[in-house]
Amino acid sequence: MRTGAQPALDPVTLVRRFHAAISALDFAAIEDFFTEDATYSSGKVGGLKGRSDIMAAFRRYFAEYPDQVAEDSLIEPLSAVSARSIWHLTATSALTGKQLRRQGEEIITFDQGGRIVSVDVTDR
Known part of the structure; x- marks a missing residue:
């Protein structure tokens, strides 16, 4: 191992931590996950670019749906810096x-520092 080398990322663990921050409605932690120029794409919100736009969308969503309960049925690595989660929520x-029920998948890609550079959500 080279001196000063960064440890390998574990994208599955990072997704679990990100989802835990969302479940706790810890907006400071959620915000800290995203790079300044991150992108977030979802059929429900469209395409968002930049941490501030992403966080504004998170805050709007959870102002309307503060009781969200989400569960991952699968989180798997796709590469050294990305993972896919299959989830459902109410x-x-x-x-x-009105009750909302959704299920889908998301692919989250991280930078070498473990911060999110992109989230791509597909509803099923």
Whole structure:
């Protein structure tokens, strides 16, 4: 091993930590996961670029769905810096009282420092 070499990333562990921050509604921790120029793509929110736009979308979503319960049925590595999660969630709109049920997958890619550079969400 080279002196000063960074330890290998574990994208599965990073996804678990990211999802734990979301479940805890720890917005500071969520924000810290994203690089300044990260991208987030989802059929529900479209394409977002930049940590500030991503965090604004997270805050809007959780203002409406503060009781979200999400569960991963699978998290698997795709590469040394990316992982895929298969998930499902339920939440209730604080505005309408209507229950939301979603399931899908996301592919999260990290930089060498373990921060998110992209999230691509596909609903099923």
